[in-house]
Amino acid sequence: MSEIPTQLELDISVQATSQPESEGQLQPPPPLSHPPEPQHQQNQLHPELQLSESTPEYQHQAKSLLITYRRPLLLLLGFSLCAAIGGVIYCVHQNLQNRRNNLADTESPCVSSPCQKASARLTMSVDPFKQPCDYFVFTCEADRFSADIGGRQRGQGIPGHPQNQNVKGVWPERGESTIVREDRGLTEEKILDRKTTLLRYLREILESNDRHGGTAVQKARGFYDSCLDTKSIETVGAEPFLTLIQKLGGWAVSGQWNQTDFNATLSLLMRDYNAFPFFNLYVGKDPNETLHGMSKRYIQIDQPDLLIPIEWNSKMQKSHAKTQTLRPFLASCEKYLELLGTPSRSTMIHAGMFIALSSELAVAAAPLHYRLSKGQLYHRMTIKQLQSQAPAIDWLGCLQAVFHPLNLTENDHVFLHNLPYIVQMSRIIIKWLNRQEFRLSGPLHTFMFLNLMHTLMPALDSRFSETAVNLSVSLGNTAVVAPRWKHCVLETERGFDSVLTALISHKTAYQEAEEIIENIFSSFKSKLNALSWTDQKIRQLILKRIQPLKPKLWTPKEKPSEAELDLLFSEVTVTTGSFFSNYIQLLSLWQKRRTKFLTQQAEAPDILSVTPFLQGDELLFPMGMFISPLFHPTYPRAMNYGMLGFLMAKDILHMLLPDIHSHSEMVHTVGECVWAHYLTVAENAERGVFSLSAVQQQEVWVQYSALQIALQAYHQSLAKHPKDTSISGLSHTRLFLTSFSQLKCDSDPYREFMPLEPSFLITVICATSDLCPASLQCPKKSQQYSLQAC
Template sequence: MTETPIELELSVKQSQSESGRGLQPPPLFQLPLTAQDPFDNDQQTQLQLSESNPEAQQQAKPRWINPRRLLLLLLGFSLSSAILGLFYYMHYNHQKRNIQTVTPCLSPACRWASARLSMSADPFTQPCDYFLFACGSDVLSPEKGGRQRGQGIPGHPQNQKENAGRTERKGQRKEKIPDRRTVLLQYLREILEADDRPASTAVQKAKAFYRSCLDTKSIETAGADPFLTLIQKLGGWAVSGQWNRTDFNSTLSLLMRDYATFPFFNLYAGKDPNEMPRETAKRYIQIDQPDLLIPVQWNSKTLKSQAETQTLRPFLESCQRYLSLLGAPPSRSMIHVGTFISLSSELAVAAAPLRFRLSRGQLYQRTTIGELQKQAPGIDWLGCLRAAFHPLPLFKDDHVLLHNLPYIMQMSRTIGKWLVKHELSTSPVHTYMVLNLLHTLIPALDSRFSETANNLSLALGEAGGVADRWKRCVSETERGFGHVLTHLLSERTARREAEEIIQNIFSSFKSTLRELKWTDQKSLQFVMKKVEPLIPRLWTTKEISSEAELDLLFSKVTVGTNSFFSNYVQLLSFRRKRRNELLTGRAEAADSLSVTPFLLGDELLFPMGMFIPPLFHPTYPRAMNYGLMGFLIAKDILHLILPDVYSQSEMVHAVGECVWAHYLAVTKGEAGGGGEFSLSAAQRQEVWVQYSALQIALQAYHQSLKNHPWDTSISGLSHTRLFLTSFSQVHCDSDAYSQFMPLEPSFLITVICSKSDLCPESLQCPNKTQQHSLETC
């Protein structure tokens, strides 16, 4: 890839003679001023000669008296003076422009950003330690020529330091910006907790819901009583000894309509990708296999899912714990748990992972509701679907899309068998539905239930840990009041500035593609045919355009101040309206908590949740916005549009190896690439993606300075230095592709600066002279 030469100002330290002064922003350049004008020197020389030789002065006097010669001499003298004066003026102004300090940004956002940067490690004062963190990756393991998660690369100098040094570096990393979803949650938290102006009714309800979620004292005091009361409204259940033997399909329809619970199959609305044209395709009810509660493993030999003994034990314990919390007598709970696990196992047999169903062509199978009733008669399909999408009219001739017909048919047979054999005694099918409802409502119950779920996850080796309460509450508020939070985000989004950086990054991205060395011309044409029609833009929903519409939408929602359970249940029913909107095409299936771009037809849409502080702010210097958000946008585009470019371009391999050689030169003192620590194809591609994203962002920023040659700064940093310092706030732990990134993104600064005049020489490690012999990547 051809690097675009970039001539931007860099700050340097003040001279030692100014060390006694107060702290001042460092100037862009500190060039020595000329002591005296050359023309003044000539005058002094002539004056000295005339004073030292009086005779010569007397002899020359008659020649000066000649008027003609005197006039010519005066004209020449004036012309020379004008030329020298113009030269001096241009030279002086050029120096003045270079020595003046950058214009400081004094907005509240900039002051906050300056304080945060001052607390973070400076990549330009600690280059040898700061850049050498290694990302945690399972891919780079010893048997594959690398390392295991949590361990440094063998021979890495950082591993030879004491624990105190590692603790100190961890402290430095804590000052970095967290992952983008956490940043968005924090921003929404500030909005929900703010009381800055009179809010609309819908906004007040969203904030009241959030506060009721935070009221853990009331939630803990209520215990399991709210759920037990709800079960009685549904007709009770056999576990408690009080059950009025409600009809199976009636109970199932009620759970789907009012409580967003789908025990036996999943429902959602979406388009058929096989229909053309896609941008105008109709939306259909999609019927998929459910999210099973029982943990199962896929057996590639038998092509079936099965529960294993080591996972069934903790699952059994969690089920017993749930029944205990709900007051079930110990003498009867074991029987119900046993039948629940047995029924769950039978249903799980026909479930299959997505990749298998995709290979068998089991996705988006079209059928009518009437035909589905014949194939799976155990479910009242028309009645259940009408309940789930009430009040939309549905008929037997309406088409639906199936995503695992073998499972649907097996589920129907299993339910029919269990209803006939067991329902009159222990009612396991009804218990199965109640425990699925419990799983839906766990977020609204006291901490004992969530702790039980978390303990099961830990026992199964899954990601455990109970999230901070405020994070859970923001997420739950978004699930119920997504329209409100989207509207509040829209009010605070700097659309013009966001659109500008999106367009500039995308333009730089396209120019980068043309500079790549593709395997053949067809590869380039294929990629450009995919890229050229795309229209990048900020995604803003058009569903709700005013607070009055929001108030009308949530007019029937009542939010109590001390009953989070009832608030939560009420919003479960409200979600049905959202499904209806998706089915009728009046809404787009977008998540207001989305933090990455997505493709919708020919549009490349960037969610508003990406452009929030501290990642982005309209008053930030452009260097800061491009260095951080510009890099993230470029990386997202590369991942989204070029998911597998490794086999299509030679430069991916070359750049990946080149960057890795730089890393090894610093960490091991070897300028060669690969060795026992060579990278896999996926790792080379990820290194290329992030290195290219940094170059794309830098090129876009350079172009923006050409179009608008001004920018502010923070802490007196020059433009390029602020750009790279902002970029250094990104770290691999917050990246969705961190498993493929073998080194911290910050290290890319040393690579991009190794063969350019963009960075101060102090960036080089003094004891690593091998860096100077490495090639430019």
């Protein structure tokens, strides 16, 4: 203040003396007995100035007062100016902060039914801005309910095969445990696992009271209802299966067998019941042709899923039945035969022959890694050549039965994925057919019918599935089987996939889905361009592969009308209270779909798919991703981007940058930076885990980058459409981050490499950003650390 110019100082002094008494806090001048008459307006407004000019004594007194109070006046004015400037800065900051976080003061709330349900979920969930420490308490492993969806075809393990997801189904795979638990409803509601979410969405469609729609829709719902009717299934027991066996010519186990032809019975089982006891059949492409843009599909022949537990001897390079499992496996075979009414005196004989035949076939089987190393996959040959190599099977007759009405010839090509097994299988079958002592006992038919029983087990009463569970438990396996409704949704989809595809397609919000796809992929490419690379040649190769990609929603090429669907399912008769007969028809529908798949050029949308995939130069996003509660057209966009947007970005990063940790130091830097944030507050910081492995660093980088990509994409959306709605009084960035925090346990193959809960990433972003409405501090830690931005 000492450096204020003299003229400004004088002006301030004059202005200060002109203030009212209450503001200037100066003593009033002594009163005059005869005040002068006002001459003009200026004198009326400034009587003090007039007096100071006309009265020397008063002028001297005023000057003394100015000198005395000048410094306090200047200090007061300085403080006032600082306060005013500070107030302006505060107001501007608060305005910007409110605009960034948009606490829904100016946003209209979303009142749709999906938004109301979302609001209820947010109310019951932990608020990351009020309880940040809870990120470290929650773990997925303890409460996770497995919702993995089974493969689309039998015959597993061939790389590149579109149906080879190699994941567990709702009913047990051979040799796997299935401890039934149906008391996890509350846990399921807490976890937004994509697969479980999709199944629940399909369940809502099938259980809808909406009776509109054609006969095909009603048949799908009727099939689903009959699957849920476990009371009727338990009442009829094994009788429907025994009736079916007699229809197929009987078997020696019951003493009634008309010695039907081996190949004739095998063809019937494969054509009408989707049972493949000696080998597997499915449809797929030639990988060499795929590289050149060809899309023709071929019949693929693989080793079967044997019922007997087997293991691989790496020294002998052969498989064999597990010795320690033979006793419990024998017990389970005897139990199955008992449930099927086999006389006790012949149970041991037939079970023993079944195990002996299974053991011989097991020796010829080989695991995938061995077949890969020996080049045994995708062995092309004609059906005629295959017949000469494995003459026990009538290959042309069996394949014509399965793929009817296609006109197959012996010159058509097929692919073998374990030719040595197929050759050895043929020798084993010929040997058992020629053994006279087994002529009346029919061990090959027993083998086929027990495999048929396992195929039809979902439609049999619970005693059969309980026997499978007991075997699995005795083998030391542990797993969980989904509740009945999930099983019924999956079985309904197997036969009525085109009906459900049409229903979900009708409900898909195409415009909103395509917008989020476009914004997420655009934000991903921005992230890619900003990434630092250790090798510019690698960078160019990756960019060259990614730049031409066209992201789009995966929808049916042709959308059948209601009348076309009704015609397609016109021969299907769904009977109330008879799930077994309904299930038989489902298997026939499944066979027809396999035949159609062999001839069609374009991939039909897989309604159970929940992750994007590449097809040529297209990056396709399935319709099953864009469902509530992960996505809804009436949601605030902040919620859609915070949940589904993050998942989409994570999937893209995993798919297109699988080895990014070896091409960019940023992966290591960001991974360790996030981990440093975590160690400052996490409870396990004292356990000695102070660094991450390369795969853990990459997964942390992927998920942190996915959150940044989704947030940037949301801001891009806001730039185009500034208005957004709110939920639970939250909107924009806060709703985005709060919605993201709901994704605690999404199931993907990389989950095991994530060393911390994904919702902790909110803390990392908020620690060095002004986007968040409040700084996230964990009160459980006495000391908070100032960390750098990641």
